[in-house]
Amino acid sequence: MRAESPRRAGRVVSHVLLAAVALTFLYPLIFAVATALKPPGETFGSPGSLVGSELRWRNFADVFAYVPFERYIGNGVLVAGAGTLVVLAASALSAYAFAALRWRGRDGIFLVFLATMMVPQEVLVVPMFLLMQAFGWVDSYQALIFPWAFTAFGAFLLRQFFKSVPGELREAARLDGAGEVRVFLRVMLPLARPALGVLAVFTFIGYWNSFLWPLIMINDVNARGTVPLGLQLFFGQNGNQWHLVMAASVISILPTLLLLVALQKHLVKGIATAGLAGR
Amino acid sequence: MHMRRGVLLALGLAGVMVTTACGGGGGTGTSGGARDTGGTVTLDWEMWAGSEDEKAQLDHLAALVTQKHPAIKVNLRTAPFNDYFTKLQTEFAAGKQPCVVSMQSLRLSAYADLLEPLDGKADVQGFAPAALQALKLGGKQLALPYDLASMLLYYNKDAFTKAGVAEPKSGWTVADFEQAAKKLSTGGKAGFGMSFADLHTLSMLLSYNGAQPVTPDVKLQFDSRPMVDALTWYAGLATAKAALVPASSSDVGWGETQFVNGNAMMAVDGSWNIGSALKDAKFAVGFAPLPAGSGGSKTYLAASGFGVAKGCPYPAEAAQAVSVLTGPDAQAYLAGQGRSFPSRTDQQAAYEEFLVKQDPKNAEAVRGAIASVKDGLAGGVPLFTTKNWDSVGKLMAQYLIRVYTGDQSPQDALATIQQQSARGQ
Amino acid sequence: MKRPVKPRTTEQWSALGFVTPSVLGLGLFTLFPVGMAVVMSFFQWPMLGTREFVGLDNFRYLLGEDPDFLSALRNTFVFTGLYVPLNILLALGLAFWIHRSRWANLWRVLFFVPAITPMVANAVIWKLLFQALGGAPNVLADGRTALLAVVAMSVWQGFGYNMIVFSAAVNEMSPSVLEAASLDGATGLRRLVSVQLPLISPALFFAATMTMINALQVFTQPYILTAGGPGNATETLVMNVYQAGFESRDLGLAAAGAWLLFAIILGVTAVQFVGQKRWVHYES
Numbered sequence: 001m002r003a004e005s006p007r008r009a010g011r012v013v014s015h016v017l018l019a020a021v022a023l024t025f026l027y028p029l030i031f032a033v034a035t036a037l038k039p040p041g042e043t044f045g046s047p048g049s050l051v052g053s054e055l056r057w058r059n060f061a062d063v064f065a066y067v068p069f070e071r072y073i074g075n076g077v078l079v080a081g082a083g084t085l086v087v088l089a090a091s092a093l094s095a096y097a098f099a100a101l102r103w104r105g106r107d108g109i110f111l112v113f114l115a116t117m118m119v120p121q122e123v124l125v126v127p128m129f130l131l132m133q134a135f136g137w138v139d140s141y142q143a144l145i146f147p148w149a150f151t152a153f154g155a156f157l158l159r160q161f162f163k164s165v166p167g168e169l170r171e172a173a174r175l176d177g178a179g180e181v182r183v184f185l186r187v188m189l190p191l192a193r194p195a196l197g198v199l200a201v202f203t204f205i206g207y208w209n210s211f212l213w214p215l216i217m218i219n220d221v222n223a224r225g226t227v228p229l230g231l232q233l234f235f236g237q238n239g240n241q242w243h244l245v246m247a248a249s250v251i252s253i254l255p256t257l258l259l260l261v262a263l264q265k266h267l268v269k270g271i272a273t274a275g276l277a278g279r
Numbered sequence: 280m281h282m283r284r285g286v287l288l289a290l291g292l293a294g295v296m297v298t299t300a301c302g303g304g305g306g307t308g309t310s311g312g313a314r315d316t317g318g319t320v321t322l323d324w325e326m327w328a329g330s331e332d333e334k335a336q337l338d339h340l341a342a343l344v345t346q347k348h349p350a351i352k353v354n355l356r357t358a359p360f361n362d363y364f365t366k367l368q369t370e371f372a373a374g375k376q377p378c379v380v381s382m383q384s385l386r387l388s389a390y391a392d393l394l395e396p397l398d399g400k401a402d403v404q405g406f407a408p409a410a411l412q413a414l415k416l417g418g419k420q421l422a423l424p425y426d427l428a429s430m431l432l433y434y435n436k437d438a439f440t441k442a443g444v445a446e447p448k449s450g451w452t453v454a455d456f457e458q459a460a461k462k463l464s465t466g467g468k469a470g471f472g473m474s475f476a477d478l479h480t481l482s483m484l485l486s487y488n489g490a491q492p493v494t495p496d497v498k499l500q501f502d503s504r505p506m507v508d509a510l511t512w513y514a515g516l517a518t519a520k521a522a523l524v525p526a527s528s529s530d531v532g533w534g535e536t537q538f539v540n541g542n543a544m545m546a547v548d549g550s551w552n553i554g555s556a557l558k559d560a561k562f563a564v565g566f567a568p569l570p571a572g573s574g575g576s577k578t579y580l581a582a583s584g585f586g587v588a589k590g591c592p593y594p595a596e597a598a599q600a601v602s603v604l605t606g607p608d609a610q611a612y613l614a615g616q617g618r619s620f621p622s623r624t625d626q627q628a629a630y631e632e633f634l635v636k637q638d639p640k641n642a643e644a645v646r647g648a649i650a651s652v653k654d655g656l657a658g659g660v661p662l663f664t665t666k667n668w669d670s671v672g673k674l675m676a677q678y679l680i681r682v683y684t685g686d687q688s689p690q691d692a693l694a695t696i697q698q699q700s701a702r703g704q
Numbered sequence: 705m706k707r708p709v710k711p712r713t714t715e716q717w718s719a720l721g722f723v724t725p726s727v728l729g730l731g732l733f734t735l736f737p738v739g740m741a742v743v744m745s746f747f748q749w750p751m752l753g754t755r756e757f758v759g760l761d762n763f764r765y766l767l768g769e770d771p772d773f774l775s776a777l778r779n780t781f782v783f784t785g786l787y788v789p790l791n792i793l794l795a796l797g798l799a800f801w802i803h804r805s806r807w808a809n810l811w812r813v814l815f816f817v818p819a820i821t822p823m824v825a826n827a828v829i830w831k832l833l834f835q836a837l838g839g840a841p842n843v844l845a846d847g848r849t850a851l852l853a854v855v856a857m858s859v860w861q862g863f864g865y866n867m868i869v870f871s872a873a874v875n876e877m878s879p880s881v882l883e884a885a886s887l888d889g890a891t892g893l894r895r896l897v898s899v900q901l902p903l904i905s906p907a908l909f910f911a912a913t914m915t916m917i918n919a920l921q922v923f924t925q926p927y928i929l930t931a932g933g934p935g936n937a938t939e940t941l942v943m944n945v946y947q948a949g950f951e952s953r954d955l956g957l958a959a960a961g962a963w964l965l966f967a968i969i970l971g972v973t974a975v976q977f978v979g980q981k982r983w984v985h986y987e988s
Contacts, residue, residue, distance in 0.1 A: 015805065021798075022814050025860070028829045029817055035829065041559035043828075045540040048836025053561070066330045090726045097722035101715050109723065116734045117914075118969035119741070120921050122946050123962040126751070126955060127737035127744075129373045138375065150729025153914070157869075160910040163986040164876065180718040194872040202865065205820055216369045219356040222334075231822055232359035236329040238619070239539075239555045240532065242828070249825030256820040257813070264809045365950055372751040372955070389953070393752055526835050527844035528933025529827075669951040677933035684841035686934065699771050703952055 036060070036246035043242035059247040066244055068222055069251065072230035075141075077255055079226060080207035083145045087203045088196060091154025096184050098155060099162035100170060110159075113152035121212065129216060139219040144226070148206070148213070154199050161195035162188060197266040205256055227252045309592040311378035320596045321352045323377035324585070324604075325370075327363040336616055343612070344603045351596050353379065353604075364669075371588075378591035379600055382422045384413035384582045385477065388497065388666050394421040395587040400598040405607065410622035413582035413661040422586030423605040424622035425613065428549045429655030430482040430578040431648065432456075432570065433535070433556055436563035438463055438544040447567035449576075449654055453487055453512075456545075456570035460521040463544040469523040471516055472534030472543030475679040477672055478662065479534060479547045482579045484509035485660070487572040497663050499671070499704050501697040502690070510682060510689040517683045524683040528676040549581070550620050550652045554634055557641050564641075566648035568655055578655040579662035582622060620652060665704040674699055744959040751953035762960035773961070775936045776944040777968075779851060783940065784919040786855045787862075791915055794859065795866035796908075800896075803874045812871055816864035823861070827928040830857045847937040850930050854938055858925045862918075866911045873907035874900075905984045913976050920969050941965045 031050065035043055036059055038052035045052065063069050097103070098110050128147055129138075137143040165188065173183045189196070211228040218224050221233075231248055234241040311323045324341065328334045334357060341353035356377065358366045364386060370376045371393055382390060396419035403411060403420065410424035432447060439446050444459050460470030474480050484490045490505035500506065516522035523543050525533035538546035539560050547569065548556070556564050568576040585604050587597040603609060607623060614621045614629035617637065621627050627649075634645040665671065674696045681687040687695075745762055749755040766773045802811040818826060834843050834853060843849040877900060885899040901908065923942040926932060932939035932947075945965065949958030 011804075014801070015807075018801065018805065018811065022811065026814060026817070028826070028833060028860070029821065031833065032821065032825050032829045035832070041539045041541075041561060043540065044536055044832070045542065047832045068331065090729060094723045094726035097719040101719040101722070103716045103719035106719070109727065112735075113726075113730065114973065115966075115970060116730060116738065117917055118921075118966050118973065119734070119738055120923075120942050120945060120962055120965065122923070122942060122949060123741050123959055124734070124737040126369060126372055126949075127740035128733070129369055129375075130740075131733075131737065133373060133375060146729070147733045150726055150733055152730070155726060156914070157910060160906040161872075161876075164873075164906050180715075180722075184722075194876065198868055198872050201868065208820075209822065212365075215358065215362050216366055221357060221359075228822065229359065231824060232362055233329040235359060235361045236333075237327060237360045238551050239535070239559075241329075242536075246825060246828065249822045253817065253821055257817070260813055260816060260820070264813070368751050368950070368953060390752070524841060524845065526831055526842040527850070527930045529928055529931035530831075667952060669953075670947070673931070673947065673951060676931050677935055677939075680845050681847070681934045684845050684934065686841075686847060703954070 032246060033250055036243070036250045038243055038246075040241065040243045043246065056243070059243050060251065063244050063248045063251060066241065067230055067233045069227075069230050069248060071222060072225050072227045073252070073255060075224055076208055076226040076252075079141060079144045080204045082141070083149055083207040084200050084203045086145065086149040087151070087154050088200060090150055091158050091199060092189065092192070092196065093184075094155045095158030095162055096188055099159040100167075100183075100188065101180070110155075113155055117152045117156075125212060125216060128213075132217065138217060139224065140217075141224060143217045144207075144210075144214055144224070148210070154203065157199050157202075158192060158195055161192050165191050193266050197263045201256075201260055201263060204259055208252075208256055309590050310375050311588060311591050312593045312597065314593070319350050319352055320593050321354055322379055322591070322593065322597055322600055323356060324353050324379035324381075324600070325356045325358065325363075325367060325377040326381040327360040328357040329360060336613065336618060339612060340604050340609050343606075343609055344600045347603050347606075348596070348599055351600055353600055374590070376588045376590065378588055378593065378597045379604070380422075380586050380588050382414065382584055382586050384580075384584075384661060385664050385668060387414060387416055387421060388664050389668065390586075391416050391421060391666075393589050395589050395591065395594050395598075396421060397423060397587065397598055397601065400595065401602045402606075405623050405625060406605075407622055407624050407627075407656065409580050409656055409659060409661070410582045410584075413580055414584050414586075416663075422584040423601050424582040424584035425605045425610070426551070426583050426619035427622045427656070428551050428581045428620060429652050429659050430478055430547055430549055430569060431553075431651050431655065432567045433538055433546050433548050433552075434565045434567065435463075435538070435541070435544040435560075436565045436644075438468075438562070439565070446565055447570070449568055449651070451567065451570055453570045453572045457516070457519075457521070460516060460545065461519060464521045468541075469521065469537075469543045470545060471522040472537040472546040473513075473517060473522045473524055473683060474532075474534040474547060475525060475528075475676050475683075476531050477664075477668075477675065478549060478579055478581060480513070480675070480679065481662065482569060482577070483513060483547055485579060486569040486577045487512055489572070489574045489577070493663055493665065495663075497665055497704075499665055499697055499700055501693045501700075506693055507689050510679075510693060514679075514682045514689060518685065525680055528680050531676065550648070550655070553645070553648045553652075554617055554637065557634070557638055557644065563644070565644055566651050568651045568658075576654065576658055578659045580656065580659040581662065583619075584622070665700070667700055667703040670703065671696070671700045741959040741962060744956050745963050747956045749954070749956035749959070751949070751955055755956070758956070762957050763964070765957065766961055766964060770944075772936050772939055772944055772947075776939045776941050779937070779939055780920060780922065780941045782851060783855060783858075783922055784916065786852075787858055787919045787922070788912070788915050790855070790859045791863045791866060792908075792911060795863045795911070796870055798863075799867050799870035799874050800900075803871065808871070812868065815867055818861045819864040821861075823924050823928060826857065826861055827925075830929065844930050845934050847934050850934060850937045851926075854926045854929055857929060858922065861925070862915075866915060869907050869911050870904065873904035877903045902983075902985045906986060909976075909980050909984045913973060916972060916976065917969055920965065920972065941968075 034050040037055045039054055039056045042052040132138050132143045169187055170183055173187050209228060214226050214229055221229055234245045314320045326337055328337055337355050341355050344351055344353045398420050401423055407427055410427040414422040414424050434447060442462050444462050463470035481492060487509045488505050490509040492501050494500050517524045523537050534546035535548040537543040539556055569578050585601045587594055591597050610621045610623045610626040614626045617633040621630050631649045635642045678692040678695050682689050682692045746759060747755045748758045802808045843853045885895055890899055921942050922940050926938040926940055930938040932943055945958050945961040948954050948961055
């Protein structure tokens with residue numbers, strides 16, 4: 001017991017410190033929520049003050065009255081959800097080949113994969129637009145989903161995690177007569193759940209926040225527009241609706257936040273907790 | 280092996296692409312319209328729009344076209360205002376531009392080669408001459424206007440009363456303005472909200488001593504003597520602590536935002552914001568012409584309108600559509616919705632009535648605002664811009680702020696802007 | 705290391721099966737536009753108008769005459785040099801710190817929220833905070849501090865990604881190895897450096913590489929926080945590319961700028977890959 005209490009006190013101190021750090025860190029976000037509740041024309045009044053002349057909860061309702069924001073959220077969830085699935089599938093498959101199989105040309109192709117990450121999107125936009133036009137995909141969901149679904153980011157991330165899975169596990173499965181597909185599905189994927197979760201979250205956010213490409217690709221914003229396009233609608237020819245921009249921004253955090261919370265337990269259930277690490 | 284093959288493949292494909300792009304891209308191909316078997320022509324019309332209300336207004340205009348010409352249908356596509364031109368130029372680059380293009384006078388020169396001149400194809404009767412003039416380039420009418428704007432001085436009536444400063448009125452001078460700005464700069468608030476945006480800043484310089492950044496034959500002259508003098512004066516407002524300097528080069532709407540939020544007691548803004556300033560400000564707003572300098576009060580004028588893209592397969596129908604979209608019926612409708620100051624003289628009164636009805640207790644302010652706009656139109660000149668005006672705007676944001684903060688002399692900053700934007704003007 | 709049990713050719717074929725979707729997708733949607741961008745860089749290719757072959761003129765202009773390119777290069781390096789270490793240290797420190805907390809999940813989500821908040825909102829808030837700090841001129845309008853302010857906001861906004869990656873890796877640290885280490889008497893800093901960091905080194909390597917690539921491509925934060933100003937104090941390489949492409953509408957120049965950026969990133973990444981053999985430990 002006596003040895004316990006200093007450790008316990010240490011834990012409390014650690015948590016109090018952590019809470020302080022988190023609060024400082026989150027201050028800008030608290031500020032963002034407070035700003036979302038300010039009346040129009042007060043967003044920039046006396047910078048630094050948290051509240052305006054009233055707490056205007058109506059701003060959140062006004063977002064949906066001003067533009068069909070719920071539709072942008074729906075479109076965003078659809079595009080980001082579908083895109084995330086494609087990315088997870090393609091990345092996991094290729095990452096397995098890069099991490100666990102030996103084949104000619106592997107390192108060369110991996111290098112090309114990595115190199116493609118280094119090309120800024122701004123450069124690809126016009127050629128990609130022409131390509132989409134050739135496909136007849138302009139103003140479609142698939143144009144928002146597929147062009148950016150085959151990035152090397154996922155392959156690289158999963159490869160790093162696959163590589164830290166002990167080789168003996170695979171060898172053992174192979175000796176049991178399992179084919180590569182079986183090893184992949186039964187051994188690697190379950191072990192890589194945290195990494196897949198991480199990739200899912202990152203990919204979802206990437207799609208969710210993507211702006212330049214949907215802007216250029218989507219003509220009918222109300223039918224297929226995504227959240228960042230919707231946010232831009234509050235910046236008008238006749239001034240900006242800053243209070244609505246802030247309210248809409250706060251709303252737009254929620255879907256990703258929900259996904260993150262939902263995936264939490266997968267993010268931490270790794271090799272260690274699955275009890276497979278005792279080699 | 281694999282790498283080399285991949286590169287070769289990409290290069291080969293790119294070659295094919297270039298060949299096809301040369302045929303179809305760059306606005307030389309036809310796009311933006313189609314005729315169905317019944318003979319009805321559908322034309323794409325691209326326009327900036329934000330709220331649902333705004334879109335509904337535009338849909339109403341599109342319906343007016345079909346009402347007048349049953350064989351023409353207009354298909355509206357919209358983009359957020361800030362990104363409209365990014366989208367439009369990408370579409371032009373890929374040869375997928377709409378038939379009916381919405382255009383602003385400040386952007387006109389960049390798109391001049393891509394628009395079909397409308398002279399002789401559309402009716403130009405009834406427009407305010409200044410509005411037509413603003414959308415004309417090289418003697419050609421490239422678009423027809425639906426609105427017209429001048430720059431005004433917005434001021435905080437309450438602050439003026441409180442400080443015992445006489446309110447600005449028609450004919451007030453630069454000296455009056457400076458004095459007011461200094462007197463109103465108390466208690467952490469500033470008398471004036473500065474700007475580096477083109478219309479907002481350049482109009483003040485123009486009114487001060489007639490300085491113009493662009494010659495009549497559309498060449499940049501940022502480093503000219505009058506420009507240096509005018510900027511020295513303008514930046515002096517910051518040195519004298521009579522004005523709020525923008526917080527960063529990305530704060531394009533600084534002056535007017537600080538004004539509405541009550542941090543600056545005066546700001547320059549366009550006539551398009553009269554309605555929203557009255558609505559959003561928590562104080563009484565007044566309007567006046569820009570302070571008169573050596574040559575009297577002056578302002579730049581701007582207009583927005585609709586033109587026909589080159590490469591539109593049905594240019595005649597598109598010109599007819601533009602005529603309806605900017606016609607008396609459309610203008611009457613937009614004025615009644617309070618969209619913006621109408622380009623047609625006959626409908627301007629209806630706009631004033633809309634603003635008055637919107638907020639009857641501000642009737643006097645509205646009448647004053649409209650009178651100031653009319654003043655501005657009388658002494659106004661269109662701001663003609665170079666092809667690379669986007670780059671010029673960016674340089675103004677980056678370098679004027681250095682002058683305001685005292686990091687760079689007006690001469691040096693203007694010389695930098697001039698030098699760096701010489702390429703591609 | 706054991707040899708694969710199966711004959712080589714089988715493994716070759718299954719590998720082909722595994723990578724085909726990605727290779728096809730990447731080839732079509734990335735390599736192909738990239739190839740086109742290569743071609744563009746040798747042209748004077750206005751977005752609106754006729755194009756003309758100019759050989760290496762675009763590259764010559766960027767390296768010789770462009771008043772902004774070299775300062776953009778310098779700013780990008782300064783940004784990267786500050787951003788990457790700060791980001792990794794903060795993410796690593798917090799990942800280890802919250803790992804031991806009972807509410808690890810909560811902290812992880814909290815620290816990640818800025819990463820999912822729309823950048824427009826983040827920028828507005830930071831501008832207001834900088835403004836509330838007072839000071840004339842504003843830190844964002846002062847050439848000496850503007851880039852530092854951009855770094856601060858970027859680290860705050862972006863380190864959550866790496867913290868998530870590190871958290872996942874820390875959770876995967878094999879307990880048996882940790883136990884063995886503690887039996888050996890390894891504690892505190894020595895345990896961290898000689899046991900824990902090597903265990904998560906693949907993730908560390910991934911994070912360092914990706915953060916570096918992203919930092920070299922930094923665009924949004926300075927674009928909306930400072931628009932490259934004051935002067936060109938916060939202008940970065942991708943901003944330079946964007947400016948050439950979407951403001952000057954010179955796609956050839958934009959493509960050439962992108963190729964120079966690409967070459968730089970490739971060089972930096974290659975160095976990291978060569979260097980990884982010294983410090984990254986894979987299990988298999």
